[in-house]
Amino acid sequence: MSAYSLWVMEFAAVPNYPLSGLVYGAHNQGTRKLPYCYIVIKGQGQIAMVDVGYNHKAYGEVLANTYGVEGWHPPKTVLGEIGIAPEDITNVFLTHSHFDHMGNIEDFPKATFYIQERELSKWVWTMSLERRFRWLMLGIDPADIMRAVDLARQHRLVCVDGDRENVLPGVDLHAAFDTHTWGCMYVRVRNDLASNSQDSYVFCGDLAYTQENLRGFDPNDPEYIPVGLATGSQFNLIMTTEKMVKLVGGDVNRVIPPHEERLKDLYPSRITSNGLRVSELALADGEKSQVR
Amino acid sequence: MQTAEALSVLVDDATVVYILETRRHFEDLRQIASQLAGLLVLAAAGSKEAAPDHPMLTAARQLHREAADGLLRSRPTLRARRHHEHLLDATSHLANALSAANRILDVDPVLIPLRAGYSALQQAADALPGFELISFERACCGIHLPNEVKPA
Numbered sequence: 001m002s003a004y005s006l007w008v009m010e011f012a013a014v015p016n017y018p019l020s021g022l023v024y025g026a027h028n029q030g031t032r033k034l035p036y037c038y039i040v041i042k043g044q045g046q047i048a049m050v051d052v053g054y055n056h057k058a059y060g061e062v063l064a065n066t067y068g069v070e071g072w073h074p075p076k077t078v079l080g081e082i083g084i085a086p087e088d089i090t091n092v093f094l095t096h097s098h099f100d101h102m103g104n105i106e107d108f109p110k111a112t113f114y115i116q117e118r119e120l121s122k123w124v125w126t127m128s129l130e131r132r133f134r135w136l137m138l139g140i141d142p143a144d145i146m147r148a149v150d151l152a153r154q155h156r157l158v159c160v161d162g163d164r165e166n167v168l169p170g171v172d173l174h175a176a177f178d179t180h181t182w183g184c185m186y187v188r189v190r191n192d193l194a195s196n197s198q199d200s201y202v203f204c205g206d207l208a209y210t211q212e213n214l215r216g217f218d219p220n221d222p223e224y225i226p227v228g229l230a231t232g233s234q235f236n237l238i239m240t241t242e243k244m245v246k247l248v249g250g251d252v253n254r255v256i257p258p259h260e261e262r263l264k265d266l267y268p269s270r271i272t273s274n275g276l277r278v279s280e281l282a283l284a285d286g287e288k289s290q291v292r
Numbered sequence: 293m294q295t296a297e298a299l300s301v302l303v304d305d306a307t308v309v310y311i312l313e314t315r316r317h318f319e320d321l322r323q324i325a326s327q328l329a330g331l332l333v334l335a336a337a338g339s340k341e342a343a344p345d346h347p348m349l350t351a352a353r354q355l356h357r358e359a360a361d362g363l364l365r366s367r368p369t370l371r372a373r374r375h376h377e378h379l380l381d382a383t384s385h386l387a388n389a390l391s392a393a394n395r396i397l398d399v400d401p402v403l404i405p406l407r408a409g410y411s412a413l414q415q416a417a418d419a420l421p422g423f424e425l426i427s428f429e430r431a432c433c434g435i436h437l438p439n440e441v442k443p444a
Contacts (some may be wrong), residue, residue: 099426120337124330127323130346134319141426142322143410145329149403152336159337 002191003127003170004043006201006281007082007290008263010257011053012036012072013276022209022259024226024234032210035277036069036100037258039188039203040082042285044169047084048091049111050187051258054103063251073274075107081272082290093173095205096181097123098139105147113151114167116175119183120148126182127222136231160185169193174247176240178232180206186240188247191282201281202244202255207237209259214252222252256281268292293362293420303371310372311422314379317366318416318423320359321382325410327352328389328402336399353390359383369418378416385409 017034018028039050053061056072063069075086089108092114095101105113124134124144151157164173170193176184186204190197208214216223226237242257246286248254253266261277263269268277270291280291299308315434360383368376388405392398417423 063349085439120333124334124348127327127330128351131319131323134323137326139426140326142326142329143425146403146407146410149329149332149336149399152333153399157337 002043002199002282002284003192003193004041004189004282005284005287006191007040007042008037008082008267008277008279009040009078010035010037010276010278011078012069013069013261014068016068021228023212024228026212026225029113029150029193033261034209034259035261036072038078039187039256039258040084041086041168041171041187042138042287046090046168048093048168049089049108050093051095051101051205052092052104052108054100055106061182066071071275073276077274078276081276081278091168093167093185093187093203094119095186095203095207096184097144098181098206099141099144100139101205102144103141105144105151112156114158114160114173116177116183116185117161118175118177119181119185120159122182138229138231143149151280169172170197174243175209176236179230179240180227181231184240186244198249200248202212202248203269204244204255204257206257206259207240207244208255208257210257211252211260211262213257214245214255299422304369305367307420309372310366310368310376311420314363314366314372314376315422317359317362318356318379318413321379321386321409322425324352324355324359324386324390325406325413326408328386328393331393332399332403332406349390349393356383356386356390360387375416375419375423378412378419382409382412382416385412410426 012134013036014034016031018031019029036053038053041048063279063288067199079086086107087110089111092111092113094113097119123140129136143181148157161171162175167173174186174188176186184205184207186202186207189199189201192199206227213225213227216225224238225239226234230237244255245252256263262278263279267279267281268291271277278291280289296308296312299311313430356387363379363383366376385405386409389402389409391400393407413425417425
């Protein structure tokens with residue numbers, strides 16, 4: 001029995017991304033494809049997402065021309081591949097505040113957004129620092145902050161303080177403070193709805209970019225290797241990885257990094273007519289496959 | 293952030309000088325917009341921290357004075373004239389937003405000029421190379437690929 005259908009939806013990609021940007025210390029080891037994806041969680045009368053991507057209108061041209069991001073498509077097109085419209089989305093869990101994860105909130109007019117309060121408050125604090133601290137503002141778009149104002153006024157912004165269980169039935173939010181950002185969080189779906197779940201998935205945002213962050217390079221001698229970019233610390237990233245892996249019973253394949261192209265090797269998937277991949281992690285009872 | 297050498301391929305030397313001179317002021321205005329928006333999020337979320345005497349507002353006002361003075365001193369080339377006008381517009385709108393925040397940190401009186409100011413900054417960023425509203429080069433996706441890097 002599965003309570004939720006779970007899909008990973010690609011909305012853009014960088015074809016050749018240096019591995020050193022994904023795995024700490026992996027210098028001069030070439031490049032690989034870096035997909036940009038968001039997650040859809042459908043079931044129990046709700047359709048939720050983990051992150052919403054970025055708004056191409058605002059900075060798509062810069063990303064395309066300078067950083068090689070290709071193939072961006074809007075949520076209407078991407079979600080349409082699994083028969084969902086942006087207006088259908090009821091809840092969005094923002095793993096962190098970087099532009100490529102929360103930069104498109106205005107495309108989801110009916111959703112309630114969840115973010116860690118610390119992510120916002122430390123963000124605001126960072127802005128009060130002098131210019132020489134500007135590295136701490138990396139990846140933040142002031143326009144996203146203005147859109148968050150509107151969400152708050154419409155009572156569609158929920159600031160979460162730490163962990164929160166059953167934000168939807170069987171869906172838990174877990175804080176990962178001072179890791180990739182000040183107030184990161186990850187989402188656990190207990191797909192059997194059991195408190196001692198044997199069928200869990202963790203959606204980790206940028207706490208892991210790729211499988212090597214979760215198991216290293218040697219399958220015979222696994223290790224955690226953090227992502228390269230941390231506002232917090234590599235230590236906190238490693239300890240958070242241990243927590244995430246434990247929450248899925250030790251099966252690292254159930255910790256889902258949205259930037260990992262090789263999910264296609266683990267789960268059924270298909271390429272859409274726009275060249276974007278849809279990966280299907282689980283199907284709720286009675287739900288039709290969107291990849292077969 | 294594009295270097296003088298990279299900019300010189302795109303625009304004339306005098307405009308490169310103008311870009312290098314005004315980039316700091318552009319970034320300061322962007323910072324002011326971020327600071328005001330951050331305070332508004334706190335206000336809209338009902339935080340007690342959001343108040344007209346918040347120290348961040350004092351910092352934003354000081355930054356605004358410096359940026360406004362710098363922009364008045366700058367001398368745009370013909371190529372940069374429209375860019376300079378957008379920056380002056382942004383300065384004016386953000387002054388209004390700061391002035392509204394002086395009185396009471398109510399959302400609308402601040403947010404409306406703030407949005408106008410941010411929009412002017414976007415137009416400025418579109419008008420000349422070398423100005424970015426987000427520091428992409430430090431973000432997750434922001435590793436510029438030199439041509440010689442080969443796939444693994």
